[in-house]
Amino acid sequence: MLTSKYNSPVGELLLGARDGRLCLCDWTASAHHVRVLAALGSCAVTAADARCLDSAAAELDQYFAGKLNAFSTELSPVGSAFRQSVWRMLGEVSYGSVMTYSALASMLGRPSAVRAVASAVAANGISIFIPCHRIVSASGEVRYAGGADAKRYLLGLEQKNRRQP
Numbered sequence: 001m002l003t004s005k006y007n008s009p010v011g012e013l014l015l016g017a018r019d020g021r022l023c024l025c026d027w028t029a030s031a032h033h034v035r036v037l038a039a040l041g042s043c044a045v046t047a048a049d050a051r052c053l054d055s056a057a058a059e060l061d062q063y064f065a066g067k068l069n070a071f072s073t074e075l076s077p078v079g080s081a082f083r084q085s086v087w088r089m090l091g092e093v094s095y096g097s098v099m100t101y102s103a104l105a106s107m108l109g110r111p112s113a114v115r116a117v118a119s120a121v122a123a124n125g126i127s128i129f130i131p132c133h134r135i136v137s138a139s140g141e142v143r144y145a146g147g148a149d150a151k152r153y154l155l156g157l158e159q160k161n162r163r164q165p
Helices: 032-040 047-064 081-090 101-107 114-122 148-161
Strands: 002-008 011-018 021-027
Touching: 002 047, 011 047, 021 047, 081 101, 081 114, 101 114
Parallel strands: none
Antiparallel strands: 002 011, 011 021
């Protein structure tokens, strides 16, 4: 796996690619990325990995400039089948929108699995590309690997740049 750091307006991100796909985009201020790196293990680095990291950084530049609301970088998240299903569903939450953990659990057809869904959202190792920042608690409590300020910034950025149909 090849890694590089990306300096966003709200904190440093660690990007990682393997097999030409993005497998990590996580906040270095959080210890979360250490667990993700351990789960990913080691593998040979390829030129495709470098291209992937360059593409991901370019897309993040566009995202933070308010010019991109959907990513095309290929992703390779690592997790159980349940977590993968939660992460796929996160991609269904529209740019500039928010959803509660409970609503996400219902959307998955597992309304009683709110805690498991919340745990899967928290385990997301590809922040922003898999938009876990769009999920909020019903109580309004703000939890996010990048910190509450980063989450508020991302949601505000998306609200400001949301394109109405």
